[in-house]
Amino acid sequence: MSYVKPAELATRMVDAGESKVYLSTRDTLIRAYMAGAILALAAAFAVTVSTQTGQPLLGALLFPVGFCMLYLLGFDLLTAVFTLVPLAWLDKRPGVTFGRMMRNWGLVFIGNFAGALTTALFVAIYLTYAFSADAGAIGEALQKIGENRTVGYSAYGAAGMLALFIRGVMCNWMVSTAAVGAMLSDSLPGKVIAMWMPILVFFYLGFEHSVVNMFLFPIGLMLGGDFTVVDYLLWNEIPTVLGNLVGGLALVGIVIYVTHGRTRPSRSRATKKSSTTTEDIAVVERTDTKQAAQ
Template identity: 65%
Template sequence: MSYVQPVDLVDRLTAAGASKVKYSAGATILRATMAGAILALAAAFAVSVSTQTGQPLLGAMLFPVGFIMLYLMGFDLLTGVFTLVPLAWIAKKDGVTLPAMLRNWGLVFLGNLIGAVAVALLMAIYFTYGFSTEPSAVGQAISEIGHGRTVGYAEYGAAGMLTLFVRGVLCNWMVSTGVVGAFMSDSILGKIACMWMPVMLFFYMGFEHSIVNMFLFPSGLLLGADFTLMDYLLWNEIPTVVGNLVGGLTFVGLPLYFAHRRKQASAGAPGALPSADVAGAPAATGAPAADVPALALPSAAEAEAPLVGATR
């Protein structure tokens, strides 16, 4: 599967994060809009499978299809840029400033929202024959999800808010692991396997994903579910976004970066040896650390695109 060693993986992650802040506003929004739309269709598909078969595990197993396709096509989710762009900022990549990072997050959020809400409208029309009938069984299931994951949390007050936040944290722990998985292999099958497993886990466990929720809750409102727009924002979307940010950085991005980042030997130090971070990956071959040749780093374009059979 052409496994990528952790020290090289971190180089790819920081290069990919740096490349994302360099796109124009229009390109960033377009990439994010397509990502939100594809993920929303995958969520609708998974709920349809779960409802019609009575097997939630089957729906969870199939949901990652959308996630994998959008990443192989080079589109962006907010949960992914929450992890990748801060690593580029910490690594002091050229052009990656705090304002540039916040701009990227804002544009990706907007694009994801546009794509997810557009699909919510289309699916609401589909579930109701153009709003001329009651929602289908799948539409009713989506409505119930919206009610249970807003009012259901509100009933528990602070404890409900804490639970919602923790579910957001756990979600992007898994989803960002899937994002990183796209960089762990140089083969398409390897990328698919590494992305599939953690994303399936998040969906089956019912964790809170801010972009999936941009589809589920507007769909519920369009289908007549018993909650309000303010319920959705206060008792789901806003805490979920914060939880996703914390989860992706705390449990995926920062541990990988600080455990495996490439460290330079002190300048001018006679006889200085490469750090353990540099030599750690090839050490399994038995080659002495001092004999390890310098590894070529991928360009930002190579790191950005997992679909080109090689690196992402």
């Protein structure tokens, strides 16, 4: 079948979270590294398309190619493990402890960051001929992204921090919907379609994705952006990671797990059962009364 029903989807999600916990350190790092590198390249591609055509929507339409590639190859993003691994812990799968969950998150973060940073260095080298020339319009666009989404938030103080956090929440609402949506189909076209739509929404609306930002801000600094590493960490990466965690887990993972993995009996069935029980009791009472009279 090409479509997987939600009840089976919930089981697949828990199984996926459990399998990630048991991956070796080597495999976890490799898969996370490649996910970060591929997603970063897709971000560079989307920024290039948007800059050269002047059409941000076109860049957003094409960006999901990176997410689809890394997912189909079995690589891991921090945003996805935020959503899936806790479900295996909540389901009390054998050996899935809080410590192992945190270990998985930490390794995936390191791998994603290393991969994205590698791509950032590669792109900076090719744009500037190994830092010997100006990066041109694309480089300027990358610098502005880094500046607008760090010091741009800090200019608004607490309100800016809240906006940044909410953008992180909404980002992983969409990204995790894509990762989970891919499990709804066993066919390649079905998986790609399910992933493409929410990733398009997140990228075009400018939500904050922790792994994409692991590329955008380091390359912005490499190309001379007017912000610092501290600006990047405090006014983007850390709040974005927290927002991604809340969005993916609260709005996707737990919602599907609770309503499809731990479904309560429907009200109509419960009422019918209760009504039947009441009728049975009444019959017994009438029988007892009749026997007593006799």
